Each structure stands twice: as structure tokens, then as C-alpha cells.
Amino acid sequence: MLKQLPSRAVLFYYLIIVLTSGVVVTPKIVIGESASDLKQLLRSVYCYCGCSRETIEVCVCGVAHDIKNEFKQLLNQGQTIEEIKAGYIAKYGTQFDAIMKAEGFNLVAYIAPFFFLLIFGSIAILVIQRQKSEITETRGSGEKILDNNQLKKMEEQVEEYRQKR
Incomplete structure (x- = not known):
């Protein structure tokens, strides 16, 4: 043992x-x-x-x-x-x-992408906001999309289509 x-x-x-x-x-x-x-x-x-x-x-x-x-x-x-x-x-x-060292002209290469991103991002946001406001203005203005003549023509065409079926 x-x-x-x-x-x-x-x-x-x-x-x-x-x-x-x-x-x-x-x-x-x-x-x-x-x-x-x-x-x-x-x-x-x-x-x-x-x-x-x-x-x-x-x-x-x-x-x-x-x-x-x-x-x-x-x-x-x-x-x-x-x-x-x-x-x-x-x-x-x-x-x-x-x-690349972050000194002299090399700083431009480090900073430029952020600068351009900020500028073009801001422009994109402004364009999108304007498009949204134009869409909401046209919807909220209460204007008719079709006038009475166009509406009557459309109804007639729908009736003709139903009768042909």
C-alpha cells in the first residue's frame, strides 16, 4: 500500500x-x-x-x-x-x-471625412424635411385631386368596364 x-x-x-x-x-x-x-x-x-x-x-x-x-x-x-x-x-x-502621423497636412486626411459627412448629412436631412413638409402641405390643403369632369369620366369608364364583363 x-x-x-x-x-x-x-x-x-x-x-x-x-x-x-x-x-x-x-x-x-x-x-x-x-x-x-x-x-x-x-x-x-x-x-x-x-x-x-x-x-x-x-x-x-x-x-x-x-x-x-x-x-x-x-x-x-x-x-x-x-x-x-x-x-x-x-x-x-x-x-x-x-x-500616417496626425500632423501637418495629414490632419486634413483625418478630419476631412468627418467634415464631409457632417455637411452632406446635414444637406440630406434638410432635403428630407422639405420633402416631408411639401407632402403634408398638399394633403392638408384640402384640394381635390380630380375635378368634377375628370371624376365623371372615370365613373363612366368604370360603368363601361362593368357592363362588358
């Missing part, structure tokens, strides 16, 4: 399991952070290859592959995402920055 372990031994084994599992998990977290940093960096700049305007993350050319390896090396050397991106943009130009 199995012996029952003292509570101190159980606590000791439990403590060893917890501590060793923490040691195993910690390096994975560090590796995961650098991988997410690399992913964020690859999404933030365009490839300069000329194939198509795609971020380095999705570009499939050899140039993009070389840039990925270069970025990995720079991250492993301890450079930050901002430093690497600034160096890349300084080397190849601001047209390869995938994330």
Missing part, C-alpha cells in the same frame, strides 16, 4: 513544480514579446521593393525577407521599434511609412 506523505513533503513537491514551471514559461514570454515587436514593426512600414505597395509583413519578395531578417537582428541587439522604424524611414523616405 501507498504511504501517506507528510504535509511538508507535499508542500515541498508542490513548490518545486510551481517554481520550475515558472522558469520554463518565462523565456517563452520574452520570446513572444520580441515576436510581437517584430510583427508590429513589419506592419508599420512598406517594402521598398517596388512589386506592390504592401507592408513588409505581407510582401513575399526577397527584399522583404531580407528586411525581416535585418529587423530581427536589430531587435535582438536591443534597439526599440521606434529607433528601427526611424532609421528605415530616414534611409528610404516617408512614403514607406504605413502609419
Whole structure:
């Protein structure tokens, strides 16, 4: 039969399991952070290859592959995402920055859609309100839609139709 372990031994084994599992998990977290940093960096700049305007993350050319390896090396050397991106943009130009900064003329691109939505939305609301008011005015004015002659002609046509049936 199995012996029952003292509570101190159980606590000791439990403590060893917890501590060793923490040691195993910690390096994975560090590796995961650098991988997410690399992913964020690859999404933030365009490839300069000329194939198509795609971020380095999705570009499939050899140039993009070389840039990925270069970025990995720079991250492993301890450079930050901002430093690497600034160096890349300084080397190849601001047209390869995938994330537009909200400064200068770029503010127009951020503000213009809301401005146009406000203006055209207001115009649409005014047009709809005018059309509604015109419809209610014609209904409420009490004008006859058909005059007496037209009404008599219509009644005659209905009678002719009934007789033909």
C-alpha cells in the first residue's frame, strides 16, 4: 500500500513544480514579446521593393525577407521599434511609412471625412424635411385631386368596364 506523505513533503513537491514551471514559461514570454515587436514593426512600414505597395509583413519578395531578417537582428541587439522604424524611414523616405502621423497636412486626411459627412448629412436631412413638409402641405390643403369632369369620366369608364364583363 501507498504511504501517506507528510504535509511538508507535499508542500515541498508542490513548490518545486510551481517554481520550475515558472522558469520554463518565462523565456517563452520574452520570446513572444520580441515576436510581437517584430510583427508590429513589419506592419508599420512598406517594402521598398517596388512589386506592390504592401507592408513588409505581407510582401513575399526577397527584399522583404531580407528586411525581416535585418529587423530581427536589430531587435535582438536591443534597439526599440521606434529607433528601427526611424532609421528605415530616414534611409528610404516617408512614403514607406504605413502609419500616417496626425500632423501637418495629414490632419486634413483625418478630419476631412468627418467634415464631409457632417455637411452632406446635414444637406440630406434638410432635403428630407422639405420633402416631408411639401407632402403634408398638399394633403392638408384640402384640394381635390380630380375635378368634377375628370371624376365623371372615370365613373363612366368604370360603368363601361362593368357592363362588358
